[in-house]
Amino acid sequence: MSGDGGARRTVAFIGLGHMGGPMAANLAGAGHRVRGHDLVPEALAAAARAGVEPAGSAAGAVADADTVITMLPAGRHVLDLYDTLLPAARPGTLFVDCSTIDVADARTAHERAVAAGMRALDAPVSGGVVGAEAGTLTFMAGGGEAEFAGAGPLLDVMGGKAVHCGGPGAGQAAKICNNMILGVSMIAVSEAFVLGERLGLSHQALFDVASTASGQCWALSVNCPVPGPVPTSPANRDYRPGFAAALMAKDLGLAANAVKAGGVQAELGLRAAELYAEYAERVGAAEDFSGIVRTIREQGGECA
Incomplete structure (x- = not known):
């Protein structure tokens, strides 16, 4: 993995907790424009100090993004949020869900994204907070080869290794x-x-x-x-x-x-x-x- 981040991206990052916050900060530090949102004001403020542009809403964060990354607690949160994010995003936006959720929920999220004209990848991580902070996470990705390649430059920044495990849900x-x-x-x-x-x-x-x-x-x-x-x-x-x-x-x-x-x-x-x-x-x-x-x-x- 190159780790150079490639061309500058506009990334919406939703979920800036113990894992998402450092991941978003690493992307911002690599020169990407990162617009972030979190329901916890303290998490949003910490991300802002690390170079993430705070967005007042999740929909506002994704409006002009070419990639949307989510890091949320459970499948129901991902599916509920996609109901808000998909109509707000531009067609063809790449949705990368890094949450750890049920395989069935991951496949449902993928289907909803594709039906809305988006591209999708499930990419849960291993490595914990230490790996998130150090940018050494391992990503396990499920989805198409093209989507995996498209997410690659961003995964390079946030992790030390990314493995394409197969189709939708395979990462989970x-x-x-x-x-x-x-x-x-x-x-x-x-x-x-x-x-x-x-x-x-x-x-x-x-x-x-x-x-x-x-x-x-x-x-x-x-x-x-x-x-x-x-x-x-x-x-x-x-x-x-x-x-x-x-x-x-x-x-x-x-x-x-x-x-x-x-x-x-x-x-x-x-x-x-x-x-x-x-x-x-x-x-x-x-x-x-x-x-x-x-x-x-x-x-x-x-x-x-």
Whole structure:
């Protein structure tokens, strides 16, 4: 990926929260004209300080844009907003939805955009707030080859990698499959550390072995759930989130819905969804998803 941003674009960016705000700021910093809107005044003000032009409404933001990027909490928000945005946009505008939503909702959004004379791409991300701020996100894209190529210069600025996964909804499918792997692996890594504690292993000793052996995975080597071995992991910041427990619970819920609808035998994925739903009900967006290690430790009879 080039990262040079290509020709200057006029981009409408709707949803300027913890993820969308830094993504929009990176586009503005690369020289693109970015008009942003968010329902939270503080988010809009922060984006404005980073070079994003504030728009008084979502419809106003998209009126003269050639690309519209959305980063919203759920599918219903995307579909409701498209009812407002599609009539306000110019024909042929490229709509890129970076939200993580249900595959069916992504396909519906694509169909509505195309029916309105627009082009569309679903492009959810992986990498969390750190990746959004650093411009190192991974984009998983679903839609046509031409749309993927058209979005490429912008994805280059916001991310380190973009993968065209297939037709409409394929980006969302890849995202929920990836996060099912992540959720299950974080639980497994957390359980292993708690077991190691009971067996007298230090965190560092277990990390030194597993990180260079067959237990190596992202949940261990980058987002290690215990303090010490990986200084940059949330465990060393009292589990202040990079990727909040509530977001993991949401993504695993989407994966569980797809598992059930597809008749897939996925016991670990379904159980991970249950565990994260219970965990997120208590901590919400206040803790990183790796903080589930403390729940595992507590349920075993030893307080964190």
